[in-house]
Amino acid sequence: MRQGDQTQCMLDCFAYLLERKGCDSRPLYSGVWESGYDIDETGIYYFSRRLDPKGWYERVQRLYNVSIVYWSIYKGGKEERFDKFLAALNEAPGDGAFVLSVDLFYFPHSQQYRSKHVPHLVIFEVLPDGSWHLTDPYFSWAGPVDSRTLRDGLVNGIWFDTGSIHDVDTAAAAELFRRDIHLTPNPLIADIERFVYQAVGQSGGQASSTLFDSIQQTGVIAKRFEGYHIVCRYFAESSGEPMQTVASETAALLKGWESLLLTVARSSMLNRTFDLPAFSAKLGTLNELELAIRRRLLHSFAAWEARPQRAHSLRS
Structure with a gap:
């Protein structure tokens, strides 16, 4: 899996998937040094509540011809969000992967497990044997995930479609x-x-x-x-x-x-x-x-x- 310094969890996921298809991911990091964050009277937060303020979805499409299929599952409880994810999982094309927004509080591979609610992005895939698998390039971790963990920690997600991908334009x-x-x-x-x-x-x-x-x-x-x-x-x-x-x-x-x-x-x-x-x-x-x-x-x-x-x- 991709090894390197932590940069930004979403782009590190995108880069991992691009590199797996033989593409040079480095141009995607252009401008990450001014990527979005939130600030209010209580503090400064690395995770912006605005949807994709830097336009990363558009950028990855322009640079590599990757399609981003987005669905909104913020509303509802855990069961409802998980049911929406299962429906998306059944409808997903064959070439690509899910990039999921999760709460690291529920994931044992993180230091925040059961101690702190932290938003983060990871890659989810179904392996050929049918097992569920997560890859977390930001923390250089990969391993299985069970349905209960994913149900509890799932927030949102996209399908990263690499069916028509090409190397960087x-x-x-x-x-x-x-x-x-x-x-x-x-x-x-x-x-x-x-x-x-x-x-x-x-x-x-x-x-x-x-x-x-x-x-x-x-x-x-x-x-x-x-x-x-x-x-x-x-x-x-x-x-x-x-x-x-x-x-x-x-x-x-x-x-x-x-x-x-x-x-x-x-x-x-x-x-x-x-x-x-x-x-x-x-x-x-x-x-x-x-x-x-x-x-x-x-x-x-x-x-x-x-x-x-x-x-x-x-x-x-």
């Missing part, structure tokens, strides 16, 4: 690269700064005991910055551009976010006065590091576009 990829690679700041910087300033202000300058919990999921959002490295590898392989600097800078960016959240966690545990200027300075450093990565990515993209030719290969 490089012209469509180039269009997405032009849209996604730019030098404006990542909105996550401003969002977390605004949220923390407001929360600390409401607590009289203290880091409340709930501050870290309210922004903890930005650590999951930050994992999407691995997309810079993934896309840069794609450019480097085609153009011969060196990529070591982007790899090290991406690693530094991820470590920087970990350090930032650790600082907030310590202050939150101690319920002490929070150093807002120091927090802003750390965010400024992270912003400059990310902009440096974007500059290098733009340079690599230009070299990729300037190479002699772009082949468009089809695979059935």
Whole structure:
């Protein structure tokens, strides 16, 4: 199964299925560094409640000619949702797989099992012997699943139809690269700064005991910055551009976010006065590091576009 760094659970599922069909999944990660998330007065959440805010379904169709068959099963209880899934299972075409939104609270392979309700996406398939099987590329796990676990944990899902799939359309990829690679700041910087300033202000300058919990999921959002490295590898392989600097800078960016959240966690545990200027300075450093990565990515993209030719290969 696909091995690698955690990036974004939905795209990691899509990439696994694309690679299994012999396609290069790396262009799909274009723009994942600004993938959707939710923010409200209670916190910042990695899982957006808006349907596909980045347009990933359309992207995977444009890049690989994959069809997404979507059905809504949010309403109703567990039994009703599960019955709808069984009906979809019976109607599914033969070439493809289900990508399911689930609650990891009910799945034994997760650290959140019976401890925390966490939305996540996994791949579901029926094996030739009739057994039910899950693949979780984000956590590099695969194994059987029983009907009770799936009934309890199922939220929603799609059918990822690979019947007419082809390898990446490089012209469509180039269009997405032009849209996604730019030098404006990542909105996550401003969002977390605004949220923390407001929360600390409401607590009289203290880091409340709930501050870290309210922004903890930005650590999951930050994992999407691995997309810079993934896309840069794609450019480097085609153009011969060196990529070591982007790899090290991406690693530094991820470590920087970990350090930032650790600082907030310590202050939150101690319920002490929070150093807002120091927090802003750390965010400024992270912003400059990310902009440096974007500059290098733009340079690599230009070299990729300037190479002699772009082949468009089809695979059935």
